[in-house]
Amino acid sequence: MTRGPSTGMLFTDQYQLTMAQLYWKHELHERPVQFDYFFRRYPDYGEHRAGYAVFAGLGWLLDWMDELEFTAADIEVLRGQGRFDEGFLGWLEHGGTFGELQLQAVPEGRVVHANAPSVVVTGPLAMAQILESSLLNHLNYQTLIATKASRVDEAARGNTVLEFGLRRGPAIGANAGARAALIGGADFTSNVALSTAVGLDPQGTHAHSMVQLFIAMGEGEIGAFRAYANLYPDECVLLVDTVDTLHSGVPNAIDVFKDLESAGHVPRGIRLDSGDLAYLAVRSAAMLDAAGFPDVNIVLSSDLDELAIWQILTQIEVESPRYGIDAATVANRLVYGVGTRLITSHGDSALGGVYKLVAVKDGSWSPAIKVSDTPEKTPIPGRKRLWRLHDERGLATADVVSGEDEDLQPGAAIVLHHPHREGLQRTFAADEMGAVEELLVPVFDRGVRSDGDPDIETMRLWRRADLDRLDAGVRRLVDPVEYHVSVTSAVHDVTRNLLESVRR
């Protein structure tokens, strides 16, 4: 079982290699440079959009980089293209590793924001360039999915979320998608390989086809349910919508649950996979309650996402009283199986993260800038540090990019400038300020991971802690409040001067 990063150095775009050869020819390949990874806007799903992102994909990127080199077979492939010089190929074969690169990053699982770099890559130009495609590939997709999962988890209000997307996921990328979903908020996944890789128990129920088969053999839906309950008496979740949910599925499940209970087992749940899930959940809950099973879960699945879950909970609140049941007792027993719309980030299926040259060393470091007609597209130039400022309530109030020599400390007022809109600034007074935290930490050094390889549970705790310190307005599903990403006066001045010098 691979952990995902199973291709080598050739998992890249062709132009990275042609540019690397050009740098080698011009003896620029060892020139120290800095590239920043960041995204410019949060996922926008149409009628709703994200106000924050959950950073993911770093661990698998670092695994991919770890001790990776151009193999003899890779070199032979490049030789076969006919456009690479033997000298360059010789250099690639012996010097073409990531051993001289240093990466700083926000730890995986933490909340990150638009325009603030979540990875900073420093090192020799040619290999920093070759890293680009794979870095973007690993980080963009997993951050996209972890962000969607976090929204689904918010909508689910603490109830269990199961990732079910393998069958509609992007080929073998579904493994990365399931991992990102777990980091971002899913509790378990049905994907066996991925569960095994991250040390979680895979989850599942059974399929319609099993019920169909027992019906075809003349044993009916109840026959299928009994067979399943006998084999898995302590984790028995029955899919009740193959024939008729309320007139066949739920009554049959209740019969089987009574047998299970008599035999000393605790029935686990029913699953609804079609129809009006909210209505069916209310009616099923009432039937289960009446039969003496108030603790049996109701697993919902079928094109769920954060809005569908929100709508289901709202409808349950409206509709429960009509059937003499308390809405909270319905809602509290729900479990959400989320497939297609999570693993494809329904509504916005790509994160546009970019990797931009921001500094070049020639003796000393100089900031590099890319001018654009759209000010929002100008990366923040130069060597930098990233800080998160909290206010006196303990809530995060701004992510701030400073120069590499600046040290932001609580207790000193600071002027925060908008990174792109000239003149937009505010002073954050010393007495408003809570904790100040530096976000970028070393994660890759001298060719090996140095991030401690955190497990899924650790990353989830980091995410949860960050969400707890995020304003509810930034977290909300629809029309979230804009979180402040700012630069210090020093960075603001450097940027303005660089832009003026380029324009002259």
Place this chain on the structure above:
Amino acid sequence: MTRGPSTGMLFTDQYQLTMAQLYWKHELHERPVQFDYFFRRYPDYGEHRAGYAVFAGLGWLLDWMDELEFTAADIEVLRGQGRFDEGFLGWLEHGGTFGELQLQAVPEGRVVHANAPSVVVTGPLAMAQILESSLLNHLNYQTLIATKASRVDEAARGNTVLEFGLRRGPAIGANAGARAALIGGADFTSNVALSTAVGLDPQGTHAHSMVQLFIAMGEGEIGAFRAYANLYPDECVLLVDTVDTLHSGVPNAIDVFKDLESAGHVPRGIRLDSGDLAYLAVRSAAMLDAAGFPDVNIVLSSDLDELAIWQILTQIEVESPRYGIDAATVANRLVYGVGTRLITSHGDSALGGVYKLVAVKDGSWSPAIKVSDTPEKTPIPGRKRLWRLHDERGLATADVVSGEDEDLQPGAAIVLHHPHREGLQRTFAADEMGAVEELLVPVFDRGVRSDGDPDIETMRLWRRADLDRLDAGVRRLVDPVEYHVSVTSAVHDVTRNLLESVRR
């Protein structure tokens, strides 16, 4: 370099394994069954939707199945879950292969339609069940992307399309996406690993960062262009939008092209990656023409998809006369670099293909059916064959599902029934009829691929031939005409009788 299918038997959903154990316990695991793979609706991108799909993913699915077995490590993982019987694990370890399954399929690259099975799986129940997740995963994503690529290719009207999606693609699934794009209509991809695997030359230009670097070193955009042209004189495509496309990029490119020409080389192209691509293409073409470079390509990139390309071509038609240039001479030199929106199938990022039990053998074969409140969700039951009928113009007019014993021949009238809408039928007269073709062919038998492992070029030829035989109305990008998928009278009667018997 992996071809993509790098995980083994555990690349599946947990419930496939728990159901397989149930079948084993009930001695049903060897029961011959048939599952069909089909999708119910074409991708719907919002304002536009597909009228056909291009079938892809089969080759990698068959590679994954080929001689695959549960390894000792896989068995150890399952044992560790604590819910599998030693007897079942023993059977899995020795009998848990796809060696007894037979697959028939529409050849990869061919046009396929909603509700008509493109794969039919026959064989022992337990392993046919375990196959489900991986089969859906391989076929849904690649068919989705091949279909999008075909639409992009249609919009591009024969001009070259380059797949550039690695950096925004779904983790390592980007390899499968690039492959599907090549089957569906992209000419080349920038993905080096994937190009190598399928025997194509990877394509690319250079990045903004290369120009930025030369500017930072004081050598300017022209310095970067010269360096690139010197190194790649016969495949020189210059990215002209880093500073100012019309006032710096194109004039500098023309200077470099003149030098290239003097040295006996043929300049290849410029690339536009931002701004109003249609306007800039017109103005750049006029400048290149005036400088004596009428054959230099203009590569466009930046969030392209089928509608963006269509809009660009329409705008060029409107705007060219204003700048004294013939629209066709602009359009004919365009090359399209399509990234994010192709590899994520922008607008509809999942194909909802399903895998349904349709027949069970107990002595003889019996059709199985799943009743649904929505008639469209009822699969076509029973053992079957799939035919494509052409009319007297040589165009495909219907895909028809027949019983396994029916043999459709040209020259005999046939009654075609809608698969779900009772009473909707038409008679296709003998003198209207052209060629009749059977679509499902054996592709996997006794544990190994038997589809001949066609290369990308072969699959592209199949796709092209199918498109040539498809009505323009079915092919159009917006509001396509519905292609007919029908069943024979025999299949219609079996379905109706089965539904009636279940309802009683």
